[in-house]
Amino acid sequence: MTIAIVGAGLGGLALARVLHMNDIDAVVYERESSRGARGQGGMLDLHSGTGQRALREAGLIDGFHAIARRAGQDLRLLEPDGTLLLQEDTPDDAPLERPEVDRADLRNLLLDSLPEQAVHWGHALESADTGLLHFADGSSAPYDLLVGADGADSRVRALLTDARPVHTGQSVVELGVPDIDRTHPDLAAMVGRGNYWVLGSGQSLSAQRNGDGRVRVYLGFHHTAEDWFARSGIPFGDPAAARVRLIELFAGWDARFTALIAACDDTVLPRAVTTLPVGLTWPSRPGVTLLGDAAHLMPPVGQGANMALLDGVLLGLALAARPDDHPAAVKEYEREMFERTSAAGRQSAYIQEILASPDAGRKMLAFFQPG
């Protein structure tokens, strides 16, 4: 039995880890050339009942506690005129309900738990026939069970469903302030130790402190078309001019918020927010399945990584429990995964709806403090 996992993201690596713990051979094919080839992005919050549960099953919870940031749970919620709606500071002895972790640290924890040769770097999947994978460098490899853990733009997905990610109407520009404590202590104090959200009508600014002292800033524009970046007047190739244009787009917002944009460095990245249909399923096929974003891409409001980790672990456990009947194991995994991730997808879509609504700040406050 040859198990091929395409994608060394969180979900694919969680699966590889559980298979390794159960002495089941598997190969992970990853298009990046090495673990450090690309920045892994910012922080993730891992929830006790899902992402942390997965790490516990994978024998990695102690390693996780060593890299988790309790204070990352802090939250400040504001309105564009500067009104503070909510401030939650995490006490030192608070439970680790949903601590933040640096995505690169988490990926390294998973990678370090696998044998060196488990991941075949530099293998970008182009296509898959029955039983054979074809890579961009012209090489190929056989498989009996193929697991698509290849993220939002999955190539494996087409073997199971015609569904494709669609634009949610939200366009995000990512920026960041490096080493903020030293370079802009006033802004560092404003953002605090965790998440900082300013929600306006159809527009938002969120900032998040990362483990390396960088604050990532995400400027969200709702109700936008797919070609919005091209029509926005933001010159992405000229970061200084892009910041000036972005400040223009935030005209009327409190000066502290536009000061945060002005303090950003030359990273200015357009990110369109896309999702798969909530509740997507497919008829089970014995030799192929999907996990993580490949199966259920949802808005980035805190569920995707948690679901991907748990998918990987539960698929691994199902395969270990039925070593002689992989089709049944896959079916069992998919049944649970469809139900669990549909619920997470519905909740994410609901939060996304709040973010896009007029008076988003007050609505989010009511979400956090119901009644």
Ligand SMILES: Cc1cc2nc3c(=O)[nH]c(=O)nc-3n(C[C@H](O)[C@H](O)[C@H](O)COP(=O)(O)OP(=O)(O)OC[C@H]3O[C@@H](n4cnc5c(N)ncnc54)[C@H](O)[C@@H]3O)c2cc1C
């Ligand atoms: C800005 C932002 C913030 C987020 N914050 C959170 C959060 O706080 N909490 C949370 O739970 N989720 C969060 N998410 C969502 C989360 O990042 C994803 O849901 C999660 O990373 C999905 O994991 P995955 O393993 O399915 O896919 P990925 O992490 O995308 O990994 C896919 C892997 O497959 C590889 N790959 C792709 N195509 C190929 C190919 N053709 N051949 C070989 N390899 C390939 C990629 O290089 C990558 O390594 C956030 C997302 C964004 C964009």
